[in-house]
Amino acid sequence: MWKRLAAVWAVVKGDALRLWYAMGHPDSPPWLKAGAAAMALYLISPIDLIPDVLPVIGVMDDLILIPLAMRWLLAQLPSHIRQYADERSKGGSGTRRASRPADEVRGGKSRLR
Numbered sequence: 501m502w503k504r505l506a507a508v509w510a511v512v513k514g515d516a517l518r519l520w521y522a523m524g525h526p527d528s529p530p531w532l533k534a535g536a537a538a539m540a541l542y543l544i545s546p547i548d549l550i551p552d553v554l555p556v557i558g559v560m561d562d563l564i565l566i567p568l569a570m571r572w573l574l575a576q577l578p579s580h581i582r583q584y585a586d587e588r589s590k591g592g593s594g595t596r597r598a599s600r601p602a603d604e605v606r607g608g609k610s611r612l613r
Contacts, residue, residue: 512570518589519570522577542562542566549565
């Protein structure tokens with residue numbers, strides 16, 4: 501099991517960090533945490549689509565499904581949470597709050613940032 505976790509971690513390290521910071525955002529949607537929990541349960545579960553006892557192909561389902569699910573979750577995020585997570589994962593402080601769509605329009609006039 502540890503080899504499987506290490507192989508998956510090598511593939512999804514950057515996306516996992518962005519997902520972690522997105523889950524820590526105060527406006528993160530509840531479905532994000534549920535999706536991340538479901539991915540973790542699938543990864544550590546002994547029940548897989550393809551059993552791990554098969555030499556190479558047994559680990560391949562984890563190496564394909566987990567990154568796809570992680571990318572899909574990140575793509576579904578609102579833009580201000582995605583920007584926040586990207587900034588934090590690149591070493592930024594994340595203290596500068598990313599703008600929300602409602603913040604860009606004030607009094608009927610749009611502001612460009």
